[in-house]
Amino acid sequence: MSAYDVVIIGGGPGGYNAAIRAGQLGLKVACVEGRETLGGTCLNVGCMPSKALLHASELYEAALGTEFATLGIEVKPTLNLAQMMKQKNDSVTALTKGIEFLFRKHKVEWIKGWGRLDGVGRVVVALADGSQQELQAKNVVIATGSEPTPLPGVDIDNKRILDSTGALSLPEVPKHLVVIGAGVIGLELGSVWRRLGTEVTVVEYLDRICPGLDEEVGKTLQRSLSKQGMAFRLGSKVTSAKVKAESVELSIEPASGGEAQVLQADYVLVAIGRRPFTEGLGLESVGVVPDRRGMLENNHHAAAVPGIWIIGDVTSGPMLAHKAEDEAIACIERIAGKAAEVNYGVIPNVIYTKPEVASVGKTEEQLKAEGRLYKVGKFPFTANSRAKINHEAEGFVKVLADERSDEILGVHMVGPSVSEMVGEYCVAMEFAASAEDIALICHPHPTRSEALRQAAMGVEGWIMQA
Structure with missing residues (x-):
């Protein structure tokens, strides 16, 4: 039986980063992952391939529509979907191979198989050849990630009714795609196919998209996506789906109850969220019990x-x-044996639609619910010179700061490249900066990042560019 300081079950962003850090600190470490490639959902069938398709589809739409023509570039693009998928897969392969290199560099052993706990300090791995390998570990890290949440009455076959994995590898451009769920995954993948020529309808149980978002940002994003051609049916629920030869028939009812309607589509994407993946982990062998949401509780x-x-x-x-x-x-x-902490109040969130959405910290709705007094600084990208020159002046930056101390409590942005800019405010909030601190820092001109400074100026009412 092989013995390790740390055995990590799962090779996704949590697992592979844990393995690399353990190797850096001189611990004997093994990472158990049954996929053919490392990287988990994120690299293989999630974050990375979706970004490859988002980027490609944005360029295609820019060339196909008025954007290129406005810039004086006249082209007639042809969509080669097979090549678009190939470059996505090639990029993913390069990234997963990169993690294998990092494992070798930091002396991490990758055990290719599916791991389960077999009592404290023991992990049994089911290997691809049908045999088993037993590992002894002083510490076992569970990093098995999540899986798409199923929807009762709608059976995913990844032919006509898709989860996010299936929606990343369609062999054709759908005529009509119905997306069930107006969260991040549904909006991003819906955006990809809409740009490639699909009619997209988003069905959402709640009366708003992306419920965790700052409400003003959510409304702005929905308006933009609607203007681009995405249709929304909010306050609605899908109760059943019937697959026919080349179509799906959905039964949709008002969330509050009422008469059902039938909606036809050639493909359906179920994107109502994700749930923890703990099946077959042997949790009972160590006495770890998931809570009512399926989550595994932890203390630090x-x-x-x-x-x-x-x-x-x-x-x-x-x-x-x-x-x-x-x-x-x-x-x-x-x-x-080191001191370490995660600041959960400063974890940024991004939606990679166009315009992008990025946020960190508290929303206005949360601050109101807490009864905390705050000030707002808001700056529109229509007044940002770089955004205007680039014809991408949709959206705004909003800074929320404590009314008395001026400490930055939350920042919410919708607009161009905001995913790359939110990091500035993450740094500021980690150092408990005030809005005035950002307002007094020189930013390069002309850049979109100037909007960050102008919004901070707005907290005290001295915006200079709008």
Whole structure:
């Protein structure tokens, strides 16, 4: 039986980052992952391939529509969907191979198989050849991630009724795609196919899109996506789906109750969220019990059972790759005897639609519910010179600061490249900066980032560019 300081079950962003950090700290470490490639959902069938298609589809639409023509570039593009999918797959392969290289560099052993707990300090791995390998570990990190949440009455076959994985690899451009769920995954993938020529209808149970978003940002995003041609049916629920030869027939009812309607589509994407993946993990062998939401509870990443650690999507907090990475680092450093902490109040959130959405910290709705007094600074991209020159002046930056101390409490943006700019405010909030601190920092001109400064100026009412 092989013995390790740390065995990590799962090779996604939580697991592979935990393995690399353990290797850096000199721990003997193994990562158990049954996929043919490392990287988990994020690299293989999630974040990375979706970004490849978002980028490609944005360029295609820019060339196909008026954007290129306005710039004086006259082309007649032809969509080669097979090549678009190939470049996506090639990029993903390069990234997953990169993790294999990092494992070798930091002396991480990748055990290719599916792991389960077999009592405290023991992991049994089912290998591809049908045999089993037993591992002994002083510490076991559970980093098994999440899976798409199923919808009763709508059976996913990844032929006509798709989960996010199926929607990333369609062999044709759908005529009509119905997306069930107006969350991040549904809006991003719906955006891809709409740009490629699909009629897209989004059905959402709630009366708004992306319920965790700042309400003003959510409304702005919905208006923009509607203007681009995406149709929304909010306050609606799908009760059944019947697959026919080349179509799907959906039964849709008002969420509050009422008469059902039939909606026809040639493909349906079920994107109502994700749930922790804990099936077959042998949790009962160590006495770890999921809570009512299926989450595994932890205290500073440690389970109640000594030697068992929990990170990423299987536990509480936002299901985000960078949150899992932060937890991975903190968890391994705690195992190594170091002090480590994750600041859950400063984990950014991004939606990679066009315009993009990025946020960090509290929303206005949360601050109101807490009874906390705050000030608002808001600056539109229509007044930002770089955004106007680039014909991408949709959206705004909004800064929320404490009324008395001026400490930045939350920042919410919708607009061009905001995913790349929110990091400035993450740094500011980690250092408990005030809005005035950002307002007094020189930003390069002309850049979109000037909007960050102008919004901070707006907290005290001295915006200079609008």
